[in-house]
Amino acid sequence: MSDFEPKIVAFCCNWCSYAGADGAGVARLQMPPNFRIIRTMCTARVDPEFILRSMAKGADGVIVLGCHPADCHYIGGNYRARRRIALIRMVLEQYGFDPKRLRLEWVSASEGEKFQKTLTDFVNTIKELGPTPIKEEK
């Protein structure tokens, strides 16, 4: 299992986490290269369909990163998002996925270090879980 390199989709909100990721890059913080960032305007823009489609196409994990509560550029977008994510996690669990494959974290524009820690931790979690069960079905 040691040669398993997970593929992770990271949805970052434009105002905080994408800037946070940028900060992590500028500061040259080391982190595993297993994730692909998709920039969305807000975490609330992440339609559950995006997450389900990522999982269906073989992503090993999905992480949604947004502004801290009360920091949302659109006032309440992250409050909506966290309710949706809680519900999608229930749905994924019913499908048979480990709910740990979907994570929601808050990373602000200045938190490059937290971005690095969060992603490293998430990659390790997914490495422990193993590849997505979708691939083995086919």
Next chain:
Amino acid sequence: MAFFDRFRKKEKDAPKAAPAKKEAKKESKPMASSKGAECVMKTPESVAAAQLKMADLGALLPGAPPNGKINLAIYWAAACGGCDVSLLDVNERILTIGDMANIVMWPIAADGKEHDIAEMADGSITVSIISGAVRNTENEHMVKLLRKKSVIVVSYGACACHGGSPALANLIPGGKDELLEYVYTKTPTSADFQAEYNSSGAVIPQSEYEAPEGLLTLPMLYDTVKTLDQVIDVDYYVPGCPPMQESISHLLKAVADFAYNGVALPPKGATVGVVSKTLCDQCPRRKEYRRITKIVEPHQIDVDPDLCLMDQGILCLGPATVGGCNARCTRIGQPCRGCYGPTPAVQEQGASALTAIASLFPVLDDDATIEEDAIADIMSTIKDPLGYFYAFTMGKSLLKRHVVEKGGK
């Protein structure tokens, strides 16, 4: 925090606005917005305009078509038979369909058999109407045979279009073996039967049996229930559980116009008998945009006959479902379960409904400080979200079936 409080107050007060104020808003809004119908609030007139009308079929079908009768096949795969019965909803025109078409196959009502179809020339059936999902070898063989012999194949009903209720079997972790074992040994009636008659061990149907007279076979069940268009090429879709008579009339009109007048058929892949917007446009209930904290069933409360069901805390799939049924269920106080499937703009009806319903939960005063676990507790008021949001569309969903985590190291 003062800024946020102001925001929340506005949200809380909004639903309590006096009805009179609401009326004034309704009148002023259409004039203020010149952007088009999307921005206009629902009015009795807009609801009436959004209803799907019966297709104008003119006189009864006038005798045989000029080029002779067409051949019509109607088949059910994994279906309950409700779709076959719903075909009778074309009212008195059912009497003259015999003038337009030879019914070469209709297992529920006519005599055509599999070998009769197999002997026909390819393309000799003009229209095949197939209801039901594909879940065993017999279903697959028959729909492939009908596809070969037909010019037009219509995917008819929720099961054929989106998987319907049979596709919920995809969520059984053990697949067909677990399904058969449960049905034939675990349900109370079958458990009693097995104990009484098969004391040496439970008998479960096998796909092959070596009898003294020769080999007997039964169709083999699949682990995954498929929609019709995942197995064969489909020309038109008529969704619904079952399709309503307005939808059926549009299908009949398209076929009759083609047979009698040579009018071009709709473009391939079209969904016949639906409108372009959601069910909410057809539903006469008043929307007050209330926030909900608890989900209830219609029998647990006194349902307000005029107020939106979502405002009353009843899960309704109307915002995620395409209109076409003229909101028959919500008119009588039952929530929409989504049998007409998603609008053309989305693929995942369940995800669409999930988004709409998750947004109904209010932002709490301490939302900025509570943990994700607390949010999960709040959302757990929705029991069985997968079964509810995907009640009719599991077969067509992105993930399609239950998966099993193997566990890594």
